[in-house]
Amino acid sequence: MSGIGPPEPGEGTHPRDGGRPRDPRPPGRARAALTAWYARRRRIAIALAIAAVALAGGGYLYATRPHRPPPREDRTPTQLPYPAQVVDMTYLDGQATPAGAPPRSFSFAVLLSVASGPPVTVTRVTQPYAGLSLDTEPSAPFRTKSGSARKITITMHVTECEKAPKNAGLPFLDVTLRNTRAIQVQSFILGPRYAQELSRALQVACSNKVG
Structure with missing residues (x-):
């Protein structure tokens, strides 16, 4: 017989030791360790995915949360209301003229209220x-706090x-109104009852001229 190398085993040939052909899979203990490693990797991947979803959801909720306005004392002047926006004045009724008032004088009362914002100071009242x-x-x-009202008695003097x-x-x-935002002059029309009573008081004051 000629040729190079050992002869190929013939059909039906088995190993000398009579054993079975080797199993390509790893032994039982190695296979169990490999299965446990894959299971651990899978648990870690799932935990990381859950954490990523939770973090993304938390970031979305934080970004879309409603923003409360800063506390009143921390607001900048441009965030505060103008005094004329929060002040109202209404006519109440006629009042007794104070003792010692000049001739041809009469009095009435108004109510000044401040709805919101910082306190408002009235620096001047004119007609x-x-x-x-x-x-x-x-x-x-004089100063009026937010959420409060103040009764003001006004005494008119007929000079001419x-x-x-x-x-x-x-x-x-x-x-003239002032708060930490601005100084404004606001005109308050006090309604028809005030107009009627003012006209009547002027007629009475000037019916008998003094001096």
């Missing part, structure tokens, strides 16, 4: 007629009947 002047009680300047209106159609008061 548009040249023949009249006025005083207030309390005297300006010739320049006082014979019939006040739409009388108003000019009120």
Whole structure:
């Protein structure tokens, strides 16, 4: 027989030791360790995926959470309301003229309220007629806190009947308001009842001229 190398085993040939052909799979202990390693890797991957989903959800909720306005004391002046936006003035009724008031004087009361924002200071109250002047009680300047109201007694003095209106159609008061945002002059029209009572008081005050 010629040729190179050992002869190929013939059909039906078995190993000398009579054993079975080798199993390509790893032994039982190694296979169990490998299975445990894959299971551990799978648990780690699942845990990381859950953590990533939770982190992404938490970040979304944080980014879309409603933002509360800063506390009132921490707001910048541009975040505060203008005083004229939160102040209202309404007519109450006529009042007894204070003792010692000059002749041709009469009094009435208004209610000034501050709805919100920082306190508002009234620095001045005036009226548009040249023949009249006025005083207030309390005297300006005075301060009113947010969420509160203050009764103001206004006493008018007729200085010149010739320049006082014979019939006040739409009388108003000019009120200078100040808060930490701004200083504003606001005109308050106090309504028809105030106009009627002011006209009546002027007629009475100037029916008998003094001086």
